Amino acid sequence: MQAKNPLHDNITDIPGIRVGHDTNLEAATGCTVILCDQAATGGVDIRGSAPATHETDLLNPIHLVSEVNAVLLTGGSAFGLAATAGVMRYLEEHQQGFQTGIARVPIVPAAAIFDLALGSANVRPDPESGYRACLQATVGPIPQGNVGAGTGASVGKMFGLARAHKGGLGSASTRLPSGILVGALAVVNAFGSVVDPDTREPIAGPRSADLPEGLSFQQAHPFSNTTLAVVATNVALTKAEATKLAQMAHDGLAQVIHPAHTMFDGDTIFALAVAQHRPDPSQKAQLVSLLGATASSTLARAILRAVQRAETLHGLPAATTS
Template sequence: MRNLITDVPGLRVGNATDLALASGVTAVLFDAPTVASVDVRGGGPGTRETDLLAPDETVGAIHALVLSGGSAFGLDAGAGVMAALAERGIGFSVGSALVPIVPGAVLFDLLNGGDKEWGRFPPYRDLGYAAANAAGLDFPLGTVGAGTGATTVDLKGGLGSASMIAASGHRVGALVAVNACGATNLADAPHFWAAPFERDGEFGGLGLPSPLPALPARPRLKGLPEGAEAGIANTTIAVVATDAVLTKAQCKRLAIMAHDGYAHAIWPVHTPLDGDTIFSAATGRKPLADPVFDLALIGAAVVQTLARACARAVFEATALPQPGTLPAWKDRWR
């Protein structure tokens, strides 16, 4: 087990990173058409091809998923992944035509100090193409791919991943780009909210402080200076996956449950200033023994795994090279 989403058989992950741009793209490619769904809980989402993931829509499976920086400009990343898949003859068959099905979501990283003067066309289509062609089983975490320009309220965000085996025997994994309006750690402390779920010291092994401090009446929120209107430079986007055989309706339920992973790792979350989105995918390698109880066990494992992935995203991040950018967790507590 790599403790990565690629421990779920049937998928690979690729990243494309541009540190000068302070942004990037992460692509999840499936070895075969894969059942998937999505659930959006944030108030400011940016998404592509999410309607077709509803249980009642015609297309039954997808070929890839894309997480990107760049806000709405980053939606172009899906076209780059489509191009890479089309070159391989992969797509949804419509007569003699093949159309790769590539849903995606974006986060806002346009104000993080990177050079966004890209001219007429943004670079995200090319970054998406590069990410798709880089897909493999092993990949780095932190300031890479969609997590390159990500931040939290007071620390550098990043790309995180984790995996585990659910009590049902199914493998689950999570991949997340944490660019939250809130925080993954307690105020002015290195402890992560996701500490109760940590495994093998994967994000420092610090546990929670004792006694646990009371939460302030006013939460820490990313935005403009005190007294000004809050900013919208946020959104945490994720993919959760399992090797179970699931329907689109069951994948939808899994995506809904997965948002509890955000709630255990980020506070506050699902604000009007976030576009928090989670895709769920089932690669269909292992049937369910019980369609209800097993799904509940898989969902519980996904919650734990996504919470851990969120903490790992911040723990593994490094600060951007631009002057005046937020410090990384390791800059403050290592």
């Protein structure tokens, strides 16, 4: 029997997916690119009420373009979306993009976290940052924690940043018995706490023994939070099915972040489908449901890994050192 290819337990286990980071620890910011070496069908679902995004409308099932060349996750708030230009330049150089008949236009949906309160607010990812991230892209194990878009992330800000923990970037994957793969990558910069899914006890949340009881929104900053994620599979999906995959993956976010999807978060999940497996159409609904459930649990693991691998930065402590 042919041996299975070894898995790295991250999103690069999906064939054709590469991930690269550009990291600035001094400024506490960076960006992460998920490159699709073969164009992937894309979907998106935005649940948070304070998103900073680019080209997400293209992923609506009623719109023309169905294939995505890359997804960019970035720090720097809306300023950091400028890094998309560098990703587009890299893709154009590699002749990837939507063929208009005149030129190829790379399709790069993007979303940003607000990380301006940690490090430097004046240094944000720019086109060169996006280009450098593409040059670093790999199909192998990827760095996690204080890297890329997770560099300046923080979590548990219900009582202000001074009591928060360090957030970060994490990734995980799952192989189903059929050989179908589901991967997830998360940038965790949540307003809420990251909790153990079994005990519901906080892993990374507000620090201090004298916290007031219950939740507080009095010190919440309306632009300083967001969890971003990309889930991917090696199954051929339509845009509507990829959108459903992104929608169901939000369950994983809600499993391990409390509270999630608040008015102060820009929670956004992208879905990518690489057409390696082409399922029987009569079984598609069952398969999409299975993929969604698997994406949910895989994303939950990626979120936990993001805070578990984060390290103290600029005085903001990691969960393991609090």
